[in-house]
Amino acid sequence: MKEVMIRPELCMGCRSCEIACAVEHSKKKELFSAIREKPTPKKRIYVEYIPELAVPVPVTCRHCEDAPCTTICPTGAISRDELTRKVIHDPEFCIGCWACSMVCNYGVIGKEKEARVAVKCDLCPDREVPACVVACPTNALVFAEVEEFSGIKRAKVALKMAKGVQMGAGKAH
Amino acid sequence: MEERSLHPSICPYCSVGCGFYIELEKGRPVGIRYMPEHPVNEGALCPKGNAALEILTHPERLTHPLRKSEKGWEKLSWNEALDTLAEKIREVRGKAGPEALAFLGSAKCSNEENYLLQKIARMLGTNNVDNCARLCHASTITGLGKTLGAGAMTNPLSDLAHSECIFVVGSNFAENHPPVARRVLQAKDRGASLIVADPRLTPSAWLSDLTLRLRPGTDIALINGLMQVILAEGLEDRVFIRKRTVGIEGLEKALKKYTPKTVSRITGVPAGDIIKAARTFAKAETASVVYSMGITQHVSGTDNVTACADLALLCGHLGKKGAGILPLRGQNNVQGACDMGVLAEFFPGYVKTDRAGNQEWLKKAWGLEKLPEKKGLVATEMVDAVFGGSLKFAYIMGRDPVNSTPNASKLKKALDSLDFLVVQDIFLTDSAKHADLVLPAAAWAEKEGSFTSTERRIQWVERTLVSPGDAKPDLEILIELANRLGLDATYKEAGDVLAEIARTVPAYGGLSKERLKEGCGLIWPCPDALHPGTPILHTESFSTPNGLASFVPVEFLEPAEPPDSDYPFLLITGRTGLHYNAGSMSRRSEALLCREPELYVELNPADAEALALEAGTIIVIETRRGRTEAKARLTQRVDRGVLFMPFHFPGTNLLTADALDRESKIPGFKGSACRIWRR
Amino acid sequence: MTKAVYVNLSHCIACKACELACEREYGEARVRVEVVLNGAGGGVGVPVSCRQCETPFCALACPENALGREVDGLKFDSGLCSDCGLCVLACPFGAIELKKAGGGSGTSFLNLSGTVVRCELCPGKETPVCVATCPAGALVYTDCESFGKNIRRGKGKKCLKPSPAPL
Incomplete structure (x- = not known):
């Protein structure tokens, strides 16, 4: 499955992803109406600023293969969709015990204040590519399979290495 | 709502020195309130701290002086009891000389009480004074003494939170000193690495980033191995070594043979882990070494401690915030009892008894003409002295040697062969049962005095409660006894004794009752009344005569009692989270006892299968010294061939070995060969 | 904001101080520490109480x-x-x-x-006793959002520590 992969070194902390996420999860999916909407649309991606290192890091649900939140949920509100491999959350069954947020290793299960249920990344079911990834201006967020993501990194590294090699093709010394 | 008042106090259990408030209603303790402003524990209390009040109102508290007679225990008045005692002391001293007397101080009693006890002993003419540090950290005093010059923790506990690497060896701090875990976890949250070396996978090991599971008793090999890697890879702090230490050449030579491969063979720790641990420790900007009784309670105890000191010196991890050696002591005032000179070889302030000049100094301080010149017997030597007939009288203050001393059956015989034994305690402990005279003492909140925690913090505990029955503060008992012996103790209260301590012990020079009562205590050395205390030792120079620390190379020797075909298992002992030392307090606490009710022995499931033992079977454990029965717990925490037993219950110390470390005379509790079978 | 007692599971040392504190205060423990061991001797303590x-x-x-x-x-x-x-x-x-x-x-x-x-979160007290007594600082009295934030911060720091050069 494709996931939102993060390249923290490219993040500049503009929080476009957070806004895009909240807008995408509003009723009209449009910024200006989303602001006034009740319940307030909730973001599911978090850009954390690390003061000691003076850098921002975007953190979002990793859709873990062996997800502790799905194990702990007493009602089955959080479960794995066996077809898409996503970790999905059904607010209908959520009792708001926050055990999922307690065991989550990334701290990315938030709270829908009005409905008092958990909210988490659903990888934007209505879109091809999640809104946060589309919104990211620096490509710090990449929507890709794990192997694909490594492939992107490898290509970049290869490019850097290749710079030191003489490639012929008529280049004169 | 009735009138309730809060009174600050210090936990009576371990040496961390946590503060809390006792809640009183009509003079009775009704609850505990936490003290988030306390610098040591930030309000937190471990299970024992939460149960601390239970023992105060326990029905088994001693309320009257008791004398043993044919009819059983007979109640006495204080006057009768103290007259008998003074008479007996005079009689024994007159007949057999002062050397026939022995005084055992208490690491549970205040500095003032311990100071007065050793003063009485020395004024009577004997250096036969000792305290339970002999059983837990005597090797710290000798080991750190010869390398750094001061046998105490170098940094306060809160400093651990600022270490980048914490190397823990032979300490199960998570269970035994839980507030230390708080600091360790704070450091980990900041990104520090935690390395735990222990034969047993304790809750402390659960927290670690790297666990080194070594064979029991191979600590020196492991630490030498780490140092060898550091030297071989050039990771040592050359500037520190050149400027502040001597003796690196000797160490370098001695370490040559401790290659990771050799060490791995001796300790059972993978060579890769040894290298990894060495690199992490040496490369950290600040690193701490934390150790406890897993290091000290060995026949090679002094050498083990020395190796720890060498390791810290080698990387320059001393004398700054977050870098130091932290021996976690046992009892709440074991540091203080040692500082007060309740040790056979030291006068107050670690002044050696056998040096002539020192004698003159103390004679002047105490206004005496004569002081004992002979080195006294240490607690572990006293047993043999009783059998030899040279020791006839013992005064035990707040201590339960029957349950805490190795080879307990021999000790019991010794106690019974004494002419006269007096025990001063809050309960009729197993040792008190052997006594001729039992004196009821006040418990910790029922008396005032200063206590020195493991981080050298001296804190004042106020008297908040009234003792049950006729029980009296230990200090009052000692003052009255001293006066009956004609020793002229003119103190009115603990503050007066503290004033004398301040005049005698330079490190305590700036202390007074008023000053200690103000805040949350002071950290010694505090030489004068304006001195703010010294949280970090050795910042500029070491406490040695020339100010330089010395590297002392130590060699690994095979443990004294290796398992063989007759006794195939190796028994190690330790503490659990819910009990405390000999258990005379914690085993009387309902909340603690119901959670950990009986003696157990941990063994590896594979060993159990080989012997067809199931979990819960009562098994018999036998060593060359005795046998005990305990319930089996099967767990992967201990390796094959290793057994673990807590020493809080009577029985464990019937098994342990009483072979002594040659320098510190600490017994090698850890590591007795044993055999087991189903009862 | 609804607060509850959260457990930082990687910090629990299974000392049971929370149990004893609760028992001391109310006569019976409303939080119980379960110890989960793995086959290799490692383990984790899990204090369980009302999730509110x-x-x-x-x-x-x-x-x-x-x-x-x-x-x-x-x-x-x-x-x-x-x-x-x-x-x-x-x-x-x-x-x-x-x-x-x-x-x-x-x-x-x-x-x-x-x-x-x-567990009623110790009405009348600023912090529940189990949280105040926890020697390891594993128990936290907070709401799910702030608890999550702390974890995210920690993770963020970790993924940056050996800071890689931008690719």
């Missing part, structure tokens, strides 16, 4: 409406309780117990009222 659910099963199950969720938390009215024990059955965390009023055991026709024993 937003839509509590115990209240949904209560036929007499003795238990009900109000804005500031779960409320219990012992006058309405019929001692049926459905709440105990319903709680997914095993964090609720029913104490018979008057200390009797077994349901009787004459004594129809019980008392629900569960």
